[in-house]
Every structure is written in structure tokens, then in C-alpha cells.
Amino acid sequence: MDKYNMENPQLYLAENKLIKKNVKHNQKEYNIFRYDKSKLTPDQYNTVGLFRSVVYQNEAIVSFAPPKSISYETFKSTATPIITMEEYVEGTMIQLFWSGDTWELATRSSVGGNVSFFNIKENDQMVRPTFRELFLNTIIYNETLHSSQPDFFNCLEKIPKNYVLSFVLQHPMNRIVTPINEPSLYLVNVYAVEKNTIVETNISCTVRLLPDWVKRPTPYNLSLEELECKISSQFMDYTKVGIMIHGVNSTGEIVRTKLRNPLYETVRKLRGNQSKLQYRYMELCKDNLVDEYLNYYPEHTQWFQCYDMEIHTFTIQLHSFYVQCFVNKKAPLKTYPYQYRTHMYRLHEHYKEILREKRDRVNLHVVTRYVDQLHPSVLMHSINYSLRDR
Structure with missing residues (x-):
């Protein structure tokens, strides 16, 4: 069993090495400490790197997420003896901890799990289910499917109250890269909290107390060369x-590392870390990656077609308003819809500075090229502006 002796997070906070977030959930106040990934250096992995997501209540640790892993190159070069080797399960990390009167959820940046990330399509609408909703839905789904198995929450009564259970949640409504057909929970780590010390416990003892539908990552018995x-x-x-x-x-000390599949990483980067699918579509358009993206995420085809039509409609309308205002002189610029005025002005400046001397005009091709060069945040704001009051 490994132990992590946790330093006072305030020390690292004062050095700007940690991010602190105060949260309130069910009338209880918590502090979440996380390392700043952009500032974390390899020599800090065994100290600051322990604070991947540590939740405090009344200055006592109540939840602990698996710490930062070291690089595979470092792991291999130090000839580290291998203890366990298992599949790297994709999904959302969920910690389950005892809050004093009930078992509670924690994600990397929340207590309660009432947060979401990806927009997903359901019944022709974009919705954002919270991680709490997905977690509970996974339990309901599996308890319905495995009705002979004991109740998940009843099983938790057998778990010591100082334990933190670290799960990976997989759900069809929260796809990252790997297509998910049914909701699943994987138990990946179990920790015992002993004041300011975190003890990694024998996971097999805990998993036996839970329903059989709770999964464990597939183990491997390989050398690094075979791996x-x-x-x-x-x-x-x-x-x-x-x-x-x-x-x-x-x-x-026990250390963790990951050996990643490069093709998986390529697709993950293609998916991006952008929660708004419309924004991601605009980024992909700029990089000419739409077709490649849809090869892996065909379920987004209909939405991409809608986004493309919105951009086309906006472009046509922008050109029409420009002609009305600056060519036909039907009305002054200030009378046109707010979301178009700045673009109309910039197009006319482009005409005066470049096109007029060449005896060119602001035609639809010019407007299309202008729209294509807009930053996704600007274009998205302009297209969605009329929806603000709906």
C-alpha cells in the first residue's frame, strides 16, 4: 500500500502553484485544491502533483483524486519495478466520498457533480446533462439490467467512511473518443484518508463489496517490451x-505512468477540448478538418450541416445589408441589426482601402472570404446574437 503525505496546500497556494476553488453544496462548504497544469514541472510531481483534485472540508481532506502520473520515458529509464498493469479506461473521473451524513460526488472541479462539459444531441436539441445526472443514470440503468444484484447505495453502507472511491464514468451521452454503447462505472482506485495522509488501499477488497456490474480495468501481465x-x-x-x-x-514510493495509443491521441485532439460543438465546427472549418472529424464522429453530421447553413445564411444577409446600405443608400448604417453593423463597416473600409483602387466591389465572394476569416468566437457571437432573448 502506498501513502501520500499531503503538505499544507496553503504553502503551494502562496507560491501560485495551486488553484483554490470555494464551493458550497447541500449547505456544506468545501475547498478544492488543484495544481495549475501550465506551471507544474516534473520535479514537483511528488509534491504539488498530488493535488490533481483534493477536497477539504473544515481544513480536513475528504476527497482525493489519483495524482499526476510521470512520463513513460521517466518510468522506463529509472527501471521501476512493475506492480500492476491494466487498461487505461477512458471516461470522466468521479470521486465518491463521505461528507458527514451521506456519500457525495466530486469531479475535478466540483462537489456534487452538478456541472457538465460537452453539449450532446437528444431529440433534435442540444442538451448538457450534468455528471451527477449521468452518474445516477448509470446506476439506475445497471440496477435495472441486473435486478438480482444488490442496491448500489446499500452496498456503500459496508464501505469505511474514511474511504474515497475513485470511479471512471462512461456514458453514451458523454462520449469523448471511444464510442460508448451503454453506461458503465469502473472502480480504478480506493483511498483511505487518515488526517493528512492518503493511503492507497487494496482495491479488490472494496470491489467485492459492490454490485458485480461495477467494472474493473482489464489487467495485463506483460514486460515493458511486450507492452x-x-x-x-x-x-x-x-x-x-x-x-x-x-x-x-x-x-x-508507488508511481503511475501511461502508455498511450498515438492514434487515440490523434482523434482526441481532433475532438478538441471545446464544450460548444458549434465553436468546434468553426475551428475545424478553418483547419479543413471537417471531413476527417466526421469520419470518427458521424453522429454530428446533421448538426454540422445546420451550422454550415447558419454561416451561409449569415453571409448572404451580410452581403444584402451591405448592398442596401453602401450601394443603394437605403438607410444609414446605425439602423441595421447590431450583429451586422461592425462587419458592414469593416467590409466598406476594405472596399475604400483596397477594392476601390482596383475597381472591384464587395460581392458575395468577398463577403464569404471575409466571414471565413473571422475568429470562431466573433462569428459565433454574431450568428447567435438574435437568439439571446429567446
Whole structure:
């Protein structure tokens, strides 16, 4: 069993190495401490890196997420003995902890899980289910499917109250890269909180207390050389994330590393970290990656067609308003809809500075090229402006 001796987070906070977030949930106040990924350096992985997401209540730790993993190159170069090797499960990390009177959820930046990320399509509308809703839906789905299994929350009564259960949540409504057919929960870590010390416990003892439908990552018994060959054979399958490895470093501490599938990483970067699908579509258009994206996410085809039509309609209307205002002189600029005025003005400046000397005009082609060059945030704001009061 490994132990993490947690330093006072205020020390790192004063050095701007941590991000602190105060949250309130069910009349209880919590502080979430997370490392700033942009400032974290490898020499801090065993200190600041422990604060991937640590929740405090009344200055006591109540929830702890798996800490920062070291690079595979570092792991391999130090000849770290391997303890366990298992599949790297894709999904959303959910911690379950005892809040004093009930078991509560924590995500990386929330307590309660009443937050969401990706917009998803349901019944021809874009909705944003919260992680709490997805977590509870996963339990209901599996308890219905496995009616002979014990109740999930009743099983929690057998779990020591100082334990933190770390799950990976997979749900069809929260697809990241790998297509998900049914909601699932994977138990990936169990921690015991002993004041300011976190003890990684034997997970097999805890998983036996939970319903059988709660999954565990598939284990492997391979050497690093065999593992690298296995990953190489998975290069053609983007749904295989990679392998998670636990080992022991020179000081006897347990360290984690990941060996990722490069093809999975390529698709993950294609998906992006943008929660708004409309914005992501505009980014993909600029990079000429729409077709490649839809090869992996065909379920977004209809929405992309809608976004394309919105841009086309906006472009046609912008050109029409420009002609009315600056060519036919029907009305002054200030009388036109707000979301078009700045673009009309800039188009006319472009005409005066460049096109007029060439005896060219602001035709639809010029307007289309102008719209194509707009930053996604500007274009999205202009297109959606009329929807603000609906």
C-alpha cells in the first residue's frame, strides 16, 4: 500500500502553484485544491502533483483524486519495478466520498457533480446533462439490467467512511473518443484518508463489496517490451486508449505512468477540448478538418450541416445589408441589426482601402472570404446574437 503525505496546500497556494476553488453544496462548504497544469514541472510531481483534485472540508481532506502520473520515458529509464498493469479506461473521473451524513460526488472541479462539459444531441436539441445526472443514470440503468444484484447505495453502507472511491464514468451521452454503447462505472482506485495522509488501499477488497456490474480495468501481465508491442498492434484501433502502469521508484514510493495509443491521441485532439460543438465546427472549418472529424464522429453530421447553413445564411444577409446600405443608400448604417453593423463597416473600409483602387466591389465572394476569416468566437457571437432573448 502506498501513502501520500499531503503538505499544507496553503504553502503551494502562496507560491501560485495551486488553484483554490470555494464551493458550497447541500449547505456544506468545501475547498478544492488543484495544481495549475501550465506551471507544474516534473520535479514537483511528488509534491504539488498530488493535488490533481483534493477536497477539504473544515481544513480536513475528504476527497482525493489519483495524482499526476510521470512520463513513460521517466518510468522506463529509472527501471521501476512493475506492480500492476491494466487498461487505461477512458471516461470522466468521479470521486465518491463521505461528507458527514451521506456519500457525495466530486469531479475535478466540483462537489456534487452538478456541472457538465460537452453539449450532446437528444431529440433534435442540444442538451448538457450534468455528471451527477449521468452518474445516477448509470446506476439506475445497471440496477435495472441486473435486478438480482444488490442496491448500489446499500452496498456503500459496508464501505469505511474514511474511504474515497475513485470511479471512471462512461456514458453514451458523454462520449469523448471511444464510442460508448451503454453506461458503465469502473472502480480504478480506493483511498483511505487518515488526517493528512492518503493511503492507497487494496482495491479488490472494496470491489467485492459492490454490485458485480461495477467494472474493473482489464489487467495485463506483460514486460515493458511486450507492452510496447501490444500498443503498436493497437495503432490501427483508435478506441484503444492505452495502458496504465503502477510501479515503485527508487525511494519505495508507488508511481503511475501511461502508455498511450498515438492514434487515440490523434482523434482526441481532433475532438478538441471545446464544450460548444458549434465553436468546434468553426475551428475545424478553418483547419479543413471537417471531413476527417466526421469520419470518427458521424453522429454530428446533421448538426454540422445546420451550422454550415447558419454561416451561409449569415453571409448572404451580410452581403444584402451591405448592398442596401453602401450601394443603394437605403438607410444609414446605425439602423441595421447590431450583429451586422461592425462587419458592414469593416467590409466598406476594405472596399475604400483596397477594392476601390482596383475597381472591384464587395460581392458575395468577398463577403464569404471575409466571414471565413473571422475568429470562431466573433462569428459565433454574431450568428447567435438574435437568439439571446429567446
